[in-house]
Amino acid sequence: MASPYDTDLDRNPANFQPLTPLSFLARAAAVYPDHPAVMHGSRSFTYREFYARARRLASALARRGIKRGDTVAVVLANTPAMLEAHYAVAMAGGVLNTINTRLDATIIAFTLDHGDAKVLITDREFSRVVKEALAACKNKPLVIDYDDPEFIGAGERLGEIEYEDFLCGGDPNFVWLMPGDEWDAISLNYTSGTTGDPKGVVYHHRGAYLLAMANVITCGMGKHPVYLWTLPMFHCNGWCFTWTLSVVAGTHVCLRAVRAPAMYDAIVTHKVTHLCGAPIVMSTLLNAPAHEKKPLPHVVQFATAAAPPPEAVLAAMKAAGFNVTHLYGLTETYGPAAINDWHREWEALNSSDQAARKARQGVAYPVLEALDVIDPETMRAVPRDGETLGEVMFRGNVVMKGYLKNKSASAAAFAGGWFHSGDLGVMHPDGYIQLKIVPRTSSFPAAKTSLPSKSRTRCTNIRLSRWSRWSPSRMKNGARRHARSSSSSRAPPPAPMS
Numbered sequence: 286m287a288s289p290y291d292t293d294l295d296r297n298p299a300n301f302q303p304l305t306p307l308s309f310l311a312r313a314a315a316v317y318p319d320h321p322a323v324m325h326g327s328r329s330f331t332y333r334e335f336y337a338r339a340r341r342l343a344s345a346l347a348r349r350g351i352k353r354g355d356t357v358a359v360v361l362a363n364t365p366a367m368l369e370a371h372y373a374v375a376m377a378g379g380v381l382n383t384i385n386t387r388l389d390a391t392i393i394a395f396t397l398d399h400g401d402a403k404v405l406i407t408d409r410e411f412s413r414v415v416k417e418a419l420a421a422c423k424n425k426p427l428v429i430d431y432d433d434p435e436f437i438g439a440g441e442r443l444g445e446i447e448y449e450d451f452l453c454g455g456d457p458n459f460v461w462l463m464p465g466d467e468w469d470a471i472s473l474n475y476t477s478g479t480t481g482d483p484k485g486v487v488y489h490h491r492g493a494y495l496l497a498m499a500n501v502i503t504c505g506m507g508k509h510p511v512y513l514w515t516l517p518m519f520h521c522n523g524w525c526f527t528w529t530l531s532v533v534a535g536t537h538v539c540l541r542a543v544r545a546p547a548m549y550d551a552i553v554t555h556k557v558t559h560l561c562g563a564p565i566v567m568s569t570l571l572n573a574p575a576h577e578k579k580p581l582p583h584v585v586q587f588a589t590a591a592a593p594p595p596e597a598v599l600a601a602m603k604a605a606g607f608n609v610t611h612l613y614g615l616t617e618t619y620g621p622a623a624i625n626d627w628h629r630e631w632e633a634l635n636s637s638d639q640a641a642r643k644a645r646q647g648v649a650y651p652v653l654e655a656l657d658v659i660d661p662e663t664m665r666a667v668p669r670d671g672e673t674l675g676e677v678m679f680r681g682n683v684v685m686k687g688y689l690k691n692k693s694a695s696a697a698a699f700a701g702g703w704f705h706s707g708d709l710g711v712m713h714p715d716g717y718i719q720l721k722i723v724p725r726t727s728s729f730p731a732a733k734t735s736l737p738s739k740s741r742t743r744c745t746n747i748r749l750s751r752w753s754r755w756s757p758s759r760m761k762n763g764a765r766r767h768a769r770s771s772s773s774s775r776a777p778p779p780a781p782m783s
Contacts, residue, residue, distance in 0.1 A: 303467035305490040306497050306528035310336055310372050317534040320509065323365050324555055325539040326435040330365065332534060338365075341455030342373035348454065349427060351403060353378035353465070356473060358402035358426065360384045360393070360411050362541045363514040366431045366448055370406060371518075371527040375471050375490070376461030379403075382473040383519040386410075390417035392483060396475050399690065400485060402426045406448065408433060409440035410541075416443055435541060467491035472522050473689060474616050485689030486616045488522070495652040496619040496683045497528035502651055503624045504559060504588055504610065510535040513551050515543050516561040524561060524588075524612075524620030545573030553579045561588040564598070567609075571601050581606035588612050590621065596640045613646035613720075615706055617685045617698070622653045623718065645719040646677075646710070654681035657703075658712040664701040671713040674721060678703035 313322070314336035322335040330338065351357060357374045359381065361367040367383070374381040382400050384393060386408075393414065397405065405426040407415045410433075419428065428444030429451050464471075467490045475483040500506070512535055516523055530537055538555050540547060543566055551557060560566075567589065587607045594602070594609060602609050612621035625647035631639060649656035658667050658675040667675035684704045687695035698705055710720040 303464050303469075303490060304494040305375070305464050305467060305471070306493045306525075306531070307372055307375055307461070307463070307490075309497065309528055309531035310339065313531045313534045317509075320534050321536045322530075322534075323368060323537045323539065325365050328365065328434070335369070337457035338452060339369045339372040339376065340459040340461060341452045341457050342369050343376035343455070343461050344457075344459035345451050345455035346373065346377040346379065346404065347459070349404065351377045351379045353462070354470070355379045355403045356382050356400045357404045357406070358382040358384055358397055358400060360386055360405070360407040360415055361431060361518075362386065362408055362410060362433070362436075363518050363539045364408070364431070364433050364435075364541065365539060366406065366408075366433070367518045368527060368537055368539075371472075371522065375464070376459070378462045378464075380470045380473050380487075381522075382475075383522060384475070385519050386517070388414075390414050390421060393418035394422035395482060396485075397422045397426065398424045399482075400473055400475075404429065405444075406431055407443060408436070409442060410436050410438060412440040412443055416441075419443065433541070464490045467494070468686070470686065474519075474521055476616055484691055484694060487686040487689050488619060489686050492619050492683045492685070493522070493525055493528055496525040496622075496650070497532060499650045499652040499683070500524070500526060500529040500621075501532050503612075503621075505586060506533050506535065506559060508533055510558045511538060511555050512536065513538045513548065513555075513557040513560040514540050515548060515566050521614070521616050521620035524614075526561065543569060545569050546577045549573070549577060549579040552581060552585060556582050557585060558583070559586045559588070561590075563591045564589060564594050567594060567598060567602055567607075570607075571598070571605060578605075584608050586610065588621070590614070593625075593644045596636060596643070599643065611643065611647065613718075615708075617704060617706075618653070618679055619683045619685075622650050622679060622681075622683055623647045623656055624650060625717070642717075645713065645717045647717055649681075650683065652681065652683050653679060655679070655703075656718065658710050658718055659703065661705065664703070667712060669712045669714045669716070671711050671719070674709050674711060677706045677708040677710045677718060677720065679706060680704065 314332045318333035319331050321329055322332040323330040346357065357379045359367060359370050370381055382396065382402060384396055397418065402424060403426055406429045408431045429446055429448055430442040430444045431448040432442065469490055470487050471490045471493050472488045474486045474488070476486060477483065510533060512526060512530055514537060518527055536555065538551050538557060540551060548570060585607050587602065588610045590612050593611050599609055611625040613623040614621040623646050625643065625645055631642055657678055659665065659678045660667055661676045667673040680703050708720050710718050712718055
């Protein structure tokens with residue numbers, strides 16, 4: 286007999302709508318139309334203007350034939366056009382592919398071909414490498430040039446139309462498309478391709494919505510935060526902060542390049558409350574000459590990934606007016622999916638004990654259903670002893686849909702009902718994870734691997750495939766032996782994000 290709770294209580298448009306971060310911008314524009322949304326040099330846009338520009342772009346793309354499932358690629362710095370694309374492409378039904386601006390022409394050409402880009406929006410600063418990529422790729426997308434007035438360096442226009450002119454052909458009142466299903470793709474992010482071709486990580490609307498909301502909670506964002514873009518928006522779609530700010534009607538402060546004077550000026554001028562970045566960003570701030578530094582107007586929240594900052598760096602950041610929070614995640618988890626949540630009582634610990642806790646990657650984000658350290662052979666959780674090695678695995682709604690056009694890689698990544706990160710770590714008795722062997726290269730700077738197979742990205746000392754054949758106890762003992770035998774031949778750390 287069917288339960289009464291399953292009878293005549295069906296989903297309908299009144300009680301069920303697909304989750305999408307596009308709704309955040311629509312709400313912010315309706316509730317706070319005159320609040321500053323985007324700051325970029327001498328230019329600024331309110332939420333009314335930001336929303337209208339996104340709708341213009343969506344309309345213009347639709348008029349050029351962009352529809353559900355079409356890829357729109359961008360090679361852009363942290364600019365208003367990049368933010369507008371994060372909403373507009375999906376409003377037209379398309380999928381946004383933010384391409385790493387540091388890639389060479391060969392990889393960009395591969396990305397444009399593999400992702401079947403129908404449109405490419407490219408910044409004049411990157412015209413040399415993009416021109417070479419366009420010549421090499423088989424796909425021939427419509428090319429739109431973005432000539433940012435804040436960029437005064439060399440570069441040429443490659444396309445048939447400039448971005449602002451393209452927007453003029455769009456309707457600011459365009460009736461945009463809700464996704465037919467929250468499982469629909471919203472963005473495409475490629476891994477680093479360290480040991481082979483890059484893999485296309487596909488995000489869905491539901492995951493982007495949830496991670497964007499979770500950032501508000503984990504990073505302590507109240508109403509109207511001011512966020513400085515020191516993190517490249519092409520990294521895991523800016524860890525979803527591209528969509529997060531609209532949740533709380535915050536202000537995006539764009540920054541084309543990470544330089545100390547520009548960062549300090551922006552923090553003081555715009556009263557920045559939050560920023561993200563790798564440890565290199567902290568170093569840039571701390572090591573700036575005295576004449577470039579400025580007293581901060583208040584404590585600024587700084588979210589970082591990669592290896593935990595040394596105690597001396599954390600102390601220096603605190604003295605400079607920054608409160609540092611350590612996050613961890615991968616491209617396949619929409620960016621940060623774990624946080625080293627700090628306990629107030631830990632402040633009473635001595636410095637070495639505090640440092641030991643700060644060295645951990647932490648616990649699951651509120652929107653991640655499970656984070657564990659598991660023996661990849663038995664698929665059982667390792668003991669919570671802080672010593673037994675296993676593979677860090679994720680499960681939940683902020684894990685990617687899968688790898689584009691790569692069924693076998695997706696199946697391997699999701700083997701056993703968990704996403705296999707390829708990162709080796711331990712689980713402490715209090716449920717906090719800690720990485721022990723970190724992959725050589727990283728797309729998300731915490732610890733990134735892109736090859737969910739027996740030939741994963743090379744780790745600092747060894748390959749995961751060597752460990753996966755061992756039991757947890759052998760992994761623990763073997764790791765100790767290996768660390769002693771190869772401590773003098775460690776590979777270089779991941780390239781810093783700047």
